[in-house]
Amino acid sequence: MNIFDELTGLFGEPKEGELKGISSDFWNTAREIRGKMGEDAYILDSYLYEIFCALDSIIVTNVTDEAENVINKVYFLCKNIVEYEPIKSKDNFYELAHNYIISHPLPYKESETRFKLYIALLMDDFTNMFIEKIYREIHNITFTAYNHDTVKENFKKIRNVVGTEKIKTLNDLIEKRFTIPTIIDIFKRTVTRELFSYLLFQDKQTSKRVFQLILENKNSL
Numbered sequence: 001m002n003i004f005d006e007l008t009g010l011f012g013e014p015k016e017g018e019l020k021g022i023s024s025d026f027w028n029t030a031r032e033i034r035g036k037m038g039e040d041a042y043i044l045d046s047y048l049y050e051i052f053c054a055l056d057s058i059i060v061t062n063v064t065d066e067a068e069n070v071i072n073k074v075y076f077l078c079k080n081i082v083e084y085e086p087i088k089s090k091d092n093f094y095e096l097a098h099n100y101i102i103s104h105p106l107p108y109k110e111s112e113t114r115f116k117l118y119i120a121l122l123m124d125d126f127t128n129m130f131i132e133k134i135y136r137e138i139h140n141i142t143f144t145a146y147n148h149d150t151v152k153e154n155f156k157k158i159r160n161v162v163g164t165e166k167i168k169t170l171n172d173l174i175e176k177r178f179t180i181p182t183i184i185d186i187f188k189r190t191v192t193r194e195l196f197s198y199l200l201f202q203d204k205q206t207s208k209r210v211f212q213l214i215l216e217n218k219n220s221l
Helices: 007-011 018-056 060-083 092-103 111-144 148-162 164-178 183-199 210-216
Strands: none
Touching (some): 018 164, 060 183, 092 111, 111 183, 111 210
């Protein structure tokens, strides 16, 4: 059975009515909590308002821009190290690329093949380094988009009335309905899409694709 026989692993499972069902559960749970809050129902309104403002502050284009930065940085670092005299730098990204390339020489004549192969091999390492950076940035942006003390205080007040399980259910439903897909997944998908262009690059000397060269160089890479 090939990978395309199980489409759910690649594309997700198109469950009819799933989103509507989650939305319905969210609104019903929120109404239930609101009813139990009585005269203090405004506390739930304030809680949801702050959360929606925070989630709305996360702009997807900013995430894809950061992913493009990863791609460009890996490209120019590997290209410069392979084609030009390496310049000493204390930059963590430079040191990672430089040390790997120097310690893993390649036999191929075409410099484009060499630096694109290095890009394919180093992309995951660079992505992981940038994920930590983007995570901190997203957290900071989101943190400043809402009143943290208000949310914390309102959460406690709601929990005292309806209990921990009910407010946890509400929060889980908010996550399921309003954070699709996760920001980190968008970031990784953008990088991975570009990775294919390097894996499919064809070396002129051997007429093989980069992914084939990686498979053939298990011991040296």
